[in-house]
Amino acid sequence: MKNRYEAAKNVFIDSVDIDDYIELNSSVTAYKQLEHSMDKPLKMILLFGRPGTGKSILLNRITEKLKHQKEIHYFDTPAINEKEFFHKLFKVLTKKDLPKNTEVNFSALVDFCKNLRGKREIIILLDEAQMYGPEMMEKIRLLSDTRVVKFIVSLHKTDDEDLIAKEHFQSRIWEIIELKNATKDDQALYIHKKLLKQNLYEIANSIKEKNMKMIYTFTRGNFRECNKLLFTIFEICEYYDKNEPSKINYENIPKKIIEMSAIKLGYVDV
Amino acid sequence: MYDIKPLEEEWKRYKKKKMKPWYSLIFSILIITTLALSFLNYKDVIFSKLENNSSVSINKPIPTTVLLDKALTTLEVKKEIIEKSIKDNNIELETDVSSIIDDPMRYEHPNAKKVSIKITEPIKKPVIVEKPRKKMHLNIIETTSASAYRDVAKRFADTADTDDSLFLARTYYDQGNNKKAIYWALETNKVNPNIEESWLIFAKAKARSGHKDEAIRILSSYIKRSNSFEAKALLKKFKK
Numbered sequence: 001m002k003n004r005y006e007a008a009k010n011v012f013i014d015s016v017d018i019d020d021y022i023e024l025n026s027s028v029t030a031y032k033q034l035e036h037s038m039d040k041p042l043k044m045i046l047l048f049g050r051p052g053t054g055k056s057i058l059l060n061r062i063t064e065k066l067k068h069q070k071e072i073h074y075f076d077t078p079a080i081n082e083k084e085f086f087h088k089l090f091k092v093l094t095k096k097d098l099p100k101n102t103e104v105n106f107s108a109l110v111d112f113c114k115n116l117r118g119k120r121e122i123i124i125l126l127d128e129a130q131m132y133g134p135e136m137m138e139k140i141r142l143l144s145d146t147r148v149v150k151f152i153v154s155l156h157k158t159d160d161e162d163l164i165a166k167e168h169f170q171s172r173i174w175e176i177i178e179l180k181n182a183t184k185d186d187q188a189l190y191i192h193k194k195l196l197k198q199n200l201y202e203i204a205n206s207i208k209e210k211n212m213k214m215i216y217t218f219t220r221g222n223f224r225e226c227n228k229l230l231f232t233i234f235e236i237c238e239y240y241d242k243n244e245p246s247k248i249n250y251e252n253i254p255k256k257i258i259e260m261s262a263i264k265l266g267y268v269d270v
Numbered sequence: 271m272y273d274i275k276p277l278e279e280e281w282k283r284y285k286k287k288k289m290k291p292w293y294s295l296i297f298s299i300l301i302i303t304t305l306a307l308s309f310l311n312y313k314d315v316i317f318s319k320l321e322n323n324s325s326v327s328i329n330k331p332i333p334t335t336v337l338l339d340k341a342l343t344t345l346e347v348k349k350e351i352i353e354k355s356i357k358d359n360n361i362e363l364e365t366d367v368s369s370i371i372d373d374p375m376r377y378e379h380p381n382a383k384k385v386s387i388k389i390t391e392p393i394k395k396p397v398i399v400e401k402p403r404k405k406m407h408l409n410i411i412e413t414t415s416a417s418a419y420r421d422v423a424k425r426f427a428d429t430a431d432t433d434d435s436l437f438l439a440r441t442y443y444d445q446g447n448n449k450k451a452i453y454w455a456l457e458t459n460k461v462n463p464n465i466e467e468s469w470l471i472f473a474k475a476k477a478r479s480g481h482k483d484e485a486i487r488i489l490s491s492y493i494k495r496s497n498s499f500e501a502k503a504l505l506k507k508f509k510k
Contacts, residue, residue: 236274236277239274256281259281259284259285260277260278260280260281263277263280263281263284264273264277268284270280270283270284270287
């Protein structure tokens with residue numbers, strides 16, 4: 001029989017799987033805001049927020065939801081170079097693979113887009129856009145000016161990335177959507193919903209309010225950090241359950257285990 | 271999960287570090303409580319010391335001890351004076367001098383002897399009702415010089431005071447000078463013929479000078495006039 005904590009641990013493996021998406025008040029708001037912006041005749045939309053605030057999963061979610069309604073494409077991993085990026089873009093626009101030993105002519109691509117105006121409206125979601133260089137971002141802007149391709153650019157909120165946003169998108173981006181860390185209540189709801197989604201009701205119930213407060217103190221509402229911490233907590237629980245059952249309380253996650261997990265992840269300086 | 275033991279050790283260190291401020295706080299509270307309790311226990315002693323110090327400085331100008339000594343000294347002196355004066359006047363002292371201490375506010379020393387005065391007998395003053403000149407006469411008695419008798423005789427010549435003449439008669443008789451005793455007895459009788467002693471001294475001086483019959487005749491004549499008991503006794507003595 002599979003250890004109960006092993007199942008709980010796997011719930012919190014960090015991924016952008018659409019099945020892992022949890023509807024929270026904050027995420028629903030962001031989703032609706034983004035959906036509404038996409039309906040507007042905007043050329044570029046900036047999705048902005050610190051790592052682990054749910055940008056990628058939101059892009060993934062909206063792609064899954066709207067892929068049957070709109071021509072929407074999700075570029076989850078940034079292209080290593082310009083050639084690769086235009087290969088991918090060529091395929092999206094022409095719906096054909098680029099012949100071998102050929103390269104995309106950017107001017108020709110812009111002209112192609114201009115010919116599609118009024119016929120198609122393509123939405124491209126660019127995750128981790130901070131990986132793209134200034135020159136490529138400039139070309140993305142020129143493509144968006146054709147009003148055929150709409151780009152939703154997801155950026156990490158760091159000082160450098162703020163600078164990129166200022167330099168390349170300040171005058172061109174029409175709307176900015178900022179994602180923030182979850183509140184304490186949202187994070188508790190997130191943890192519960194995640195566990196209940198996998199029918200781990202008893203374990204969800206063993207995480208009491210004071211445990212939730214501790215978890216929030218360590219993770220500050222960041223979903224990625226929360227996943228990491230919960231994963232580690234259940235990993236330790238799994239160990240005790242198998243090797244030293246006397247050290248674990250099945251009714252209540254021991255405070256000691258949460259603190260040990262925080263120490264292991266470096267949230268606490270010993 | 272292979273690193274659970276080192277993780278547990280780390281957690282113990284973390285726990286100690288986390289509890290450090292609490293231990294410090296508890297320790298501080300204990301120290302403060304101990305100090306507060308100690309202060310409360312010794313508060314009376316500390317305050318009494320402080321009060322003593324302050325009272326000494328305040329009362330310095332009028333030290334109590336000085337007052338005590340002064341009072342005792344005064345008491346002793348007075349006692350001596352009183353005893354002396356009482357001795358001089360033949361007064362018997364029993365106890366309690368407090369009534370003669372002037373200052374009623376004076377500190378009463380616990381060891382001070384209570385002295386009271388009880389006069390068992392009235393003071394006997396010499397019953398000499400004399401004129402001021404008699405005092406002079408008494409003074410002369412104390413002297414034996416011949417000039418003193420001359421002064422009394424000279425004064426008698428001025429004043430005709432029978433006391434002076436009788437004194438001279440008595441003195442000369444006592445000294446065995448019958449002639450002078452007879453002279454001053456006659457002088458006294460001339461001034462006042464009723465002084466019995468003068469007649470007796472005259473008769474005795476006559477008899478001692480060998481004129482016993484004349485002495486008997488004078489006494490008989492005086493007895494007839496005065497019927498004096500002493501004159502009769504002397505006459506009887508002469509007649510034997």
